[in-house]
Amino acid sequence: MTDDTLRTLLTALTPSKEKVDAYLADTYVLETVDQAQALGIDVERFSHEHSLLLLKPDAIVARAVDPTLEWLAANEFQVVDARRVVVDRHVARALWYFAWNIASPERRRLADLLVGISDVLVLVVRGPVGELPTPVRLAEAKGATDPRKRRPGDLRYLLGRHNYLLNLVHSPDDPADVLRELAIYFDEHTRADVFARALEGRGRSGDAAALGRELYDVTLARSFERSDAAARLRDELGSAAAESPEHSDDAALLDVAWASGRDLDPWSLIVLGSYVLPMRTGSGSQTLRPVGATDWLEARP
Structure with missing residues (x-):
């Protein structure tokens, strides 16, 4: 794929010009795009219709899998695949690479401890695409990182752990981020299987619940107080x-x-x-600003 073709694709996947520029040379994005095209998958359509939801180690400790699955179903998100994923400090840095430069040293230290608590659960979800693509709608609906900005009905509000760092779940901001995160969580062979299962469109909440129970068996429930x-x-x-x-x-x-x-x-x-502990530095470092529903709607023709 030429740079011009990739730029055209990315422009359809995010309203952020800064993100388009950054992702043109991002290995994770390139891996997913190349593989999806080789498999004959419509990359733009797939990333509009699907998103990912990461249940972090704190979600496993909080026993948040079943409430999350219930919330997804109630909000018209269908779980089409579920994977138990081993994470480490490098996965955390890959996921938040474009924001981690403003994280405080203390936050990075805590995050490195957190990834050692348990494996994680990654859900692949599909939703109806209306004004907003599935990843944008999910990102809005899960609630803000800042507990003060969460609202009743948000997933993070429902899960009830009102903490900035221990926010239990993560999802991509927009379709471009879906492509990037697919390559962070999954190797090439697993990604091919994820694509196949997702495109089957069969509900797999039962698989997700079973994986959740497996994680509970090896991870203690603990207090957040x-x-x-x-x-x-x-x-x-x-x-x-x-x-x-x-x-x-x-x-x-x-x-x-x-x-x-x-x-x-x-x-x-x-x-x-x-x-x-402080969660952000005061250095004013530049980072990619998160994309929200307003950005998406304003950027569409």
Whole structure:
């Protein structure tokens, strides 16, 4: 595919000119586009009709699979494939590559701990395409990253863990991101199978629920409460927790925990850190702005 042809395709998949420019040379996008075309798949149509929903390790800890499946069905999203995926720090950086440069060092540290909690569940969903493509509608409906902006009816609001970092689910912003994330989660062989199952159009919520139960079997349900996390860390640190004159302060407690070099409970570090540590830098670094429904509607002819 020539650069001009790819640019034309990407322009139909995102209203963001900056994203089009960035994705022209993005390996993940190129892999998916080349494979889909070789398989005879209409790339534009597929990425308009389908999206992905990632249930992160915190969603597994929260036992959020069944409520998510129920919400999807109630909002006219059909699960057409489901995959258990192993994730690591590199997957996290690939997914949020164009935004991670404004993440604080503390947030990156917490994210690296989070991907070690469990495997994840990736759902391939299909929805009716009206004014908005499926990925745009899903991105809007799942709710904002910022808990203060979530509304009743949003998936993240329903799941009830009102935290900025521990937001349980992720989905692509627009059809261009669907192509990119397909290559991040899945290798070439698996992607071919994902395409085939998705195009069958058969509902696979039962498969997703079964995978969720498998993940629950190897992942403990844990508390998301700040006080529980702090109490666990103080208990594990023992007398070391009192070394700081501000040991009753949660941020200072985390400083002591990091400095101790001890193998502490990662979930408690994640939960407490998600409440008290900065999530963004103040450097003003440039990043690709998320695309929303308004951007899409305004950009269409």
